[in-house]
Amino acid sequence: MTAVVPxxxxxxxxxxxxxxxxxxxxxxxxxxxxxxxFAEELRKIWHxxxxxxxxxSEVPQVNDYVRKQLAxxxxxxxxxxxxxVHLLINxxxxxxxxxxxxxxxxxxxxxxxxxxxxxxxxxxLLGYPYNKGYGGKKQLPLxxxxxxxxxxxxxxxxxxxxxxxxxxxxxxxxxxGEIDRLVGLAPAGKVSLDAGxxxxxxxxxxxxxxxxxxDGYHPQFVHGSIFGVxxxxxxxxxxxNSTAVTRSLGDGHSENDLRPEFRGFAEPMRWFGTTPxxxxxxxxxxxxxxGEDADRLMIEGAPHVMIFPNLFIAEIQVFNIxxxxxxxxxQYSTAVQFDGGHELNMRMVSQSIGSVGPAGMLLADDTExxxxxxxxxxxxxxxxxxxxxxxxxxxxxxxxxxxxxxxxETGMRGFWNHYKTLMTAPDEGQDx
Amino acid sequence: xxxxxxxxxxxxxxxxxxxxxxIPHGWEVRDxxxxxxxxxxxxDENDYDGWEALWTDDAIYWVPVDGEGDHPRTTxxxxxxxxxxxxxxxxxxxxxxxxxQAPPSNLRRIIGNVELLGGRANAAGEIDLEIGANFMVLxxxxxxxxxxxxxxxxxxxxxxxxxxxxxxKVVLVDNEQAVPTLGFLI
Ligand code: FES
Ligand SMILES: [Fe+2]
Numbered sequence: 230m231t232a233v234v235p236x237x238x239x240x241x242x243x244x245x246x247x248x249x250x251x252x253x254x255x256x257x258x259x260x261x262x263x264x265x266x267f268a269e270e271l272r273k274i275w276h277x278x279x280x281x282x283x284x285x286s287e288v289p290q291v292n293d294y295v296r297k298q299l300a301x302x303x304x305x306x307x308x309x310x311x312x313x314v315h316l317l318i319n320x321x322x323x324x325x326x327x328x329x330x331x332x333x334x335x336x337x338x339x340x341x342x343x344x345x346x347x348x349x350x351x352x353x354l355l356g357y358p359y360n361k362g363y364g365g366k367k368q369l370p371l372x373x374x375x376x377x378x379x380x381x382x383x384x385x386x387x388x389x390x391x392x393x394x395x396x397x398x399x400x401x402x403x404x405x406g407e408i409d410r411l412v413g414l415a416p417a418g419k420v421s422l423d424a425g426x427x428x429x430x431x432x433x434x435x436x437x438x439x440x441x442x443x444d445g446y447h448p449q450f451v452h453g454s455i456f457g458v459x460x461x462x463x464x465x466x467x468x469x470n471s472t473a474v475t476r477s478l479g480d481g482h483s484e485n486d487l488r489p490e491f492r493g494f495a496e497p498m499r500w501f502g503t504t505p506x507x508x509x510x511x512x513x514x515x516x517x518x519x520g521e522d523a524d525r526l527m528i529e530g531a532p533h534v535m536i537f538p539n540l541f542i543a544e545i546q547v548f549n550i551x552x553x554x555x556x557x558x559x560q561y562s563t564a565v566q567f568d569g570g571h572e573l574n575m576r577m578v579s580q581s582i583g584s585v586g587p588a589g590m591l592l593a594d595d596t597e598x599x600x601x602x603x604x605x606x607x608x609x610x611x612x613x614x615x616x617x618x619x620x621x622x623x624x625x626x627x628x629x630x631x632x633x634x635x636x637x638e639t640g641m642r643g644f645w646n647h648y649k650t651l652m653t654a655p656d657e658g659q660d661x
Numbered sequence: 662x663x664x665x666x667x668x669x670x671x672x673x674x675x676x677x678x679x680x681x682x683x684i685p686h687g688w689e690v691r692d693x694x695x696x697x698x699x700x701x702x703x704x705d706e707n708d709y710d711g712w713e714a715l716w717t718d719d720a721i722y723w724v725p726v727d728g729e730g731d732h733p734r735t736t737x738x739x740x741x742x743x744x745x746x747x748x749x750x751x752x753x754x755x756x757x758x759x760x761x762q763a764p765p766s767n768l769r770r771i772i773g774n775v776e777l778l779g780g781r782a783n784a785a786g787e788i789d790l791e792i793g794a795n796f797m798v799l800x801x802x803x804x805x806x807x808x809x810x811x812x813x814x815x816x817x818x819x820x821x822x823x824x825x826x827x828x829x830k831v832v833l834v835d836n837e838q839a840v841p842t843l844g845f846l847i
Contacts, residue, residue, distance in 0.1 A: 579741070
């Protein structure tokens with residue numbers, strides 16, 4: 230007779246499935262491959278927490294709308310006649326058809342093509358044909374589906390399908406400061422995400438992306454080919470002797486804080502790979518907007534922050550990661566545009582085209598890693614992924630955040646901590 | 662190079678700049694097709710040096726999203742390379758560590774419906790030949806097989822008796838949807 234002996238860690242930790250699968254120095258491969266875990270993630274993360282959906286600048290005018298994705302939900306982001314932004318779920322209250330079929334446009338109302346029910350761009354039911362069949366006009370207490378809570382921060386629009394929960398600002402916590410840093414680089418104090426979106430289909434679990442975004446260990450290897458041929462100094466920022474730090478910002482958010490490196494050089498615009506004399510109008514506009522503080526902002530540069538679960542700001546690019554299934558997701562990426570910073574905007578578009586999206590000279594290689602990672606974790610042995618790098622040398626910074634060196638897995642550990650908290654929370658309606 | 666300081670100085674979009682005029686003299690359909698097939702073969706066989714040598718110095722290699730795409734200076738595209746970025750792209754892949762193409766994809770494509778569309782003035786004031794064609798490519802790699810299809814607009818020019826490629830715009834049929842990594846030369 231063979232006895233199945235549980236491993237020491239299983240005996241010690243006991244607790245829920247996720248306590249066993251997520252341990253301080255390792256996580257289990259099934260977290261990326263098990264369809265039942267993905268189904269649970271949809272309920273407990275994607276349908277509950279604040280998810281980045283789009284940016285207010287994508288619907289600049291009253292009655293503008295654009296179709297967006299919120300995990301498995303087809304969502305229409307609209308701006309109503311009062312200027313308020315809504316996230317409608319693209320589903321007719323009659324028989325469930327998709328109501329809006331255009332990708333974007335301008336309209337105060339939508340008409341379902343099936344039986345002609347019409348909705349205001351707030352989701353409110355306006356009317357239905359042959360209304361005697363319902364006892365007259367305005368008889369039905371129905372409307373299009375709505376994302377329960379919608380909020381924005383610096384124009385970044387988030388939705389939560391849960392009626393209740395932490396506010397967006399509570400959820401963002403310390404990550405707010407990173408968004409502020411980005412916006413601080415726009416002379417007019419606003420950024421726009423109106424340069425269109427690349428859509429990169431990725432055969433990988435979404436968590437590989439979330440973890441990789443602030444993994445400072447991989448750039449020298451995965452991106453060595455492009456750093457080498459362009460003579461890019463970026464690789465050095467993620468080397469073993471870099472002064473940059475990886476910071477867990479709490480709530481699953483993390484960043485590679487490159488400011489220590491850039492402060493060392495003290496050269497404005499070095500973060501952008503240029504010098505003030507090549508972008509004089511931008512520099513002048515920043516000085517006008519920020520006075521004495523402009524140099525500091527232009528030295529320190531833009532953030533490199535992963536905001537749980539799906540917003541990644543990579544200096545001048547913004548990524549919106551949306552899961553499709555346990556082994557597939559889509560990366561939507563665009564170039565940040567600075568209001569009042571025309572001189573930089575076309576450069577940011579050009580650099581983004583070179584770097585990100587399906588043919589990007591950086592992101593295509595990251596994506597190749599995500600996909601090979603997904604194939605790798607389907608193998609039987611070893612069952613675990615190691616996330617201990619730098620655990621022994623972590624420290625706590627002056628604000629109480631855990632930090633590691635530029636190449637440590639501090640961000641991933643913060644991600645898993647928060648993930649576990651969300652996944653071990655009770656299911657809706659099972660609290661009793 | 663011109664520095665663009667404000668949106669008002671935006672150059673015209675490269676696909677519709679100027680106007681389409683009559684087909685310039687001296688072009689035989691058969692020669693044109695042979696050139697397109699050669700370009701396709703070099704791309705299929707990942708012959709990066711041979712492919713790069715086809716381009717003119719004012720090259721534009723453009724793969725937009727959302728149909729014909731918006732202005733490539735103000736909106737993102739899958740690829741919008743000038744000659745120097747084509748060269749960077751080739752240098753990167755030739756390191757052998759451009760993992761999206763290491764190992765390289767196995768590829769074969771068919772080009773059809775080749776049509777001489779007209780002529781278009783280039784920066785030097787000469788008239789380049791503009792051609793349209795449809796294509797399908799089967800790509801195979803560990804990720805799986807991917808079928809790519811679309812329409813390409815080419816502009817050709819003769820330099821010292823040789824046909825060269827000045828412009829290639831590839832409109833993928835599925836460019837309104839998410840597409841997988843496009844690491845090879847489309
Ligand atoms: S399903 Fe929309 S009107 Fe019937
Ligand atoms: Fe990377």
